[in-house]
Amino acid sequence: MNNKPYPNYSKLEVVHRHQEIIKIFESKSDSEIWLAFNASDEMAFNYLFRIYTPQLFKYGCQFQVGEEMVQDAIQNLFIYLRGKRGSLSPVASIKAYLFKSLQYELIKLIKKDKNKIMISSDELEANFPIEISIENSIIDSEEKQEQLINLNIAIKKLSSRQRQAILLLYEDGLSYKDIAEIMEFSEVKSARKLIYRALDALRVNMGIDKKKK
Amino acid sequence: MSDNKTYLNYKDYQLEDFLADEFFIEWVKTPNENNKHFWEKWLSEHPEKRQIVLKASQIIRSIQYSKRVDLSDSNYVRIFENVIRQTPSAEASFGSKTSRMRKWLFSFRQIAAVLIIGVSLWYFWSLGQKERVLPVEEITTSEIVQRTTPKGQKATFILEDGTKIFLNSNSQIRFPKKFEKESRQVTLKGEAFFEVAEEERPFIVQTADIEVEVLGTSFNVKESEEGLLSVALVTGKVRIDDQKGNRLMLAPNEMMVFDQFGEFRKTGFDPLEMTGWKDKKLVFNKNDILEVKYRLENWYGVEITIKGKFPNNWSYSGIYQDETLENVLLGLSRATDLTFSLKDKKVEIAYQ
Numbered sequence: 017m018n019n020k021p022y023p024n025y026s027k028l029e030v031v032h033r034h035q036e037i038i039k040i041f042e043s044k045s046d047s048e049i050w051l052a053f054n055a056s057d058e059m060a061f062n063y064l065f066r067i068y069t070p071q072l073f074k075y076g077c078q079f080q081v082g083e084e085m086v087q088d089a090i091q092n093l094f095i096y097l098r099g100k101r102g103s104l105s106p107v108a109s110i111k112a113y114l115f116k117s118l119q120y121e122l123i124k125l126i127k128k129d130k131n132k133i134m135i136s137s138d139e140l141e142a143n144f145p146i147e148i149s150i151e152n153s154i155i156d157s158e159e160k161q162e163q164l165i166n167l168n169i170a171i172k173k174l175s176s177r178q179r180q181a182i183l184l185l186y187e188d189g190l191s192y193k194d195i196a197e198i199m200e201f202s203e204v205k206s207a208r209k210l211i212y213r214a215l216d217a218l219r220v221n222m223g224i225d226k227k228k229k
Numbered sequence: 230m231s232d233n234k235t236y237l238n239y240k241d242y243q244l245e246d247f248l249a250d251e252f253f254i255e256w257v258k259t260p261n262e263n264n265k266h267f268w269e270k271w272l273s274e275h276p277e278k279r280q281i282v283l284k285a286s287q288i289i290r291s292i293q294y295s296k297r298v299d300l301s302d303s304n305y306v307r308i309f310e311n312v313i314r315q316t317p318s319a320e321a322s323f324g325s326k327t328s329r330m331r332k333w334l335f336s337f338r339q340i341a342a343v344l345i346i347g348v349s350l351w352y353f354w355s356l357g358q359k360e361r362v363l364p365v366e367e368i369t370t371s372e373i374v375q376r377t378t379p380k381g382q383k384a385t386f387i388l389e390d391g392t393k394i395f396l397n398s399n400s401q402i403r404f405p406k407k408f409e410k411e412s413r414q415v416t417l418k419g420e421a422f423f424e425v426a427e428e429e430r431p432f433i434v435q436t437a438d439i440e441v442e443v444l445g446t447s448f449n450v451k452e453s454e455e456g457l458l459s460v461a462l463v464t465g466k467v468r469i470d471d472q473k474g475n476r477l478m479l480a481p482n483e484m485m486v487f488d489q490f491g492e493f494r495k496t497g498f499d500p501l502e503m504t505g506w507k508d509k510k511l512v513f514n515k516n517d518i519l520e521v522k523y524r525l526e527n528w529y530g531v532e533i534t535i536k537g538k539f540p541n542n543w544s545y546s547g548i549y550q551d552e553t554l555e556n557v558l559l560g561l562s563r564a565t566d567l568t569f570s571l572k573d574k575k576v577e578i579a580y581q
Contacts, residue, residue: 045494045496046494047492047494065309065312069300069305069308069309070299070300070305073298073299073300074294074296074297074298074299077296077298078294078296083298087300087304087308090308091308091311091312091315094308094312095311095312095315098312106492108492108493108494144294145294145295145296146292146293146294146295147293147294147295147297148291148292148293149290149291149292149293163284163287164291167288167291171292182292183292183293183294185254186254186258186289186292186293187292187293187294189254189255189258189259191251191475192251192475192476193473193475203473203474204473204474204475205474208249208474211249212245212249215245215248215249216245218245218248218288219244219245
């Protein structure tokens with residue numbers, strides 16, 4: 017290749033360049049950014065890559081696959097998207113779209129992996145482990161400490177789908193609509209109900225009574 | 230937990246209601262001016278809820294991914310370079326589109342089998358829940374009033390409960406002469422600004438695609454010709470339920486825009502630009518010639534023909550308070566390179 021678009025960029029240069037671009041796109045809506053990307057705007061691509069690659073990596077690693085496979089999936093995803101520029105459909109929530117697409121790419125890689133013939137339900141159940149982080153400030157009383165221990169026990173009883181939905185809601189700050197898209201629910205209502213059920217289970221397992229309203 | 234619970238006011242919220250509320254979670258995880266303003270105010274008015282709010286926010290904050298991995302800089306750069314170098318040409322990726330789709334579908338079938346049980350359980354569970362029934366049919370006993378404004382005319386009126394409605398031109402509103410005991414409901418086509426009288430019954434604005442429920446006082450609802458629908462909140466609080474079952478909250482100075490596909494986004498808005506019309510202010514803010522034409526036609530009820538080719542970067546900004554069409558056109562022609570002629574209800578605008 018004679019015309020490498022990005023010849024010998026040093027690590028620092030790439031990271032720095034991307035930080036500059038963030039400032040330009042920060043105030044734009046997802047659909048605007050997506051339109052720019054579809055129109056082959058390289059800055060839009062750089063922005064998407066910069067913002068979402070770390071998040072995609074973190075999210076992908078919650079499926080019990082190796083970190084290298086997640087990196088490959090991210091690479092394949094962006095190669096695919098760049099190749100489709102000009103004919104991409106509008107996207108309202110880039111994060112939800114990318115998370116969902118990363119899942120597809122991961123499944124493709126898992127299928128290619130000769131060692132794995134099928135994903136067992138046990139393996140699926142191990143996805144999305146939750147950790148209860150203990151901030152120093154909030155364990156200032158025994159009661160609160162007990163509450164955290166109870167929460168930990170309660171979390172363990174949730175299904176992986178419930179954990180996934182709760183993590184998407186809390187950790188990734190996604191809306192119910194986005195969660196429904198990522199988790200392949202045709203209706204937002206279903207995502208809402210999955211989470212209500214999980215929270216209800218948490219409440220019961222934490223021994224908090226439902227008060228009469 | 231029934232479906233009805235989500236219609237409760239925040240003061241009736243229990244722990245799990247807070248835990249499931251998007252607006253509450255947003256405040257805990259990413260506090261910004263809007264959500265802080267609301268929740269701090271709300272908490273000061275409901276000190277008895279402090280304990281439960283604290284507990285809910287602790288739970289939300291403490292739940293995290295247990296695999297906390299970061300992508301190293303060297304891997305980040307490696308992936309970036311590989312993506313740039315390996316981008317296939319447009320034709321190549323287009324050709325493989327179908328096989329790609331097939332693979333996705335195929336691989337998903339295996340997973341679908343595991344999930345289908347879960348999904349159907351939710352479905353049956355949801356059937357058992359009491360759905361909220363809108364009392365539309367019951368209204369037939371009460372008399373319905375319909376108001377329509379043609380292009381070039383606006384209307385203002387006050388409903389029996391004291392709510393004030395500014396109806397923009399080319400719009401229609403329907404409401405019962407006497408509201409029901411449970412709720413106050415109106416149906417809107419076009420654009421209107423509402424100053425809702427505060428009382429216990431919720432005030433609901435129904436459009437073709439969404440339902441806006443008012444928790445506060447003043448807001449603007451607009452269906453544009455291009456199929457965009459916007460709800461802009463000035464004061465108070467509104468809740469929007471769209472056809473897809475999404476529930477969205479708006480805080481003051483926030484606007485929600487829906488496109489014809491039901492996709493939506495939240496933005497801020499310029500109050501003067503959005504709601505100036507109700508005070509007879511015709512506001513242009515960097516509008517292109519087609520937007521100017523559309524606005525003037527609606528505002529004055531005229532027909533406008535555009536002559537000549539306007540440059541792509543042509544735009545116009547200006548504010549007119551209760552002005553005649555001629556004066557607005559004069560203002561336009563002075564600020565930009567255009568000429569106009571005005572005869573009866575027909576206007577011709579030409580670029581020089």
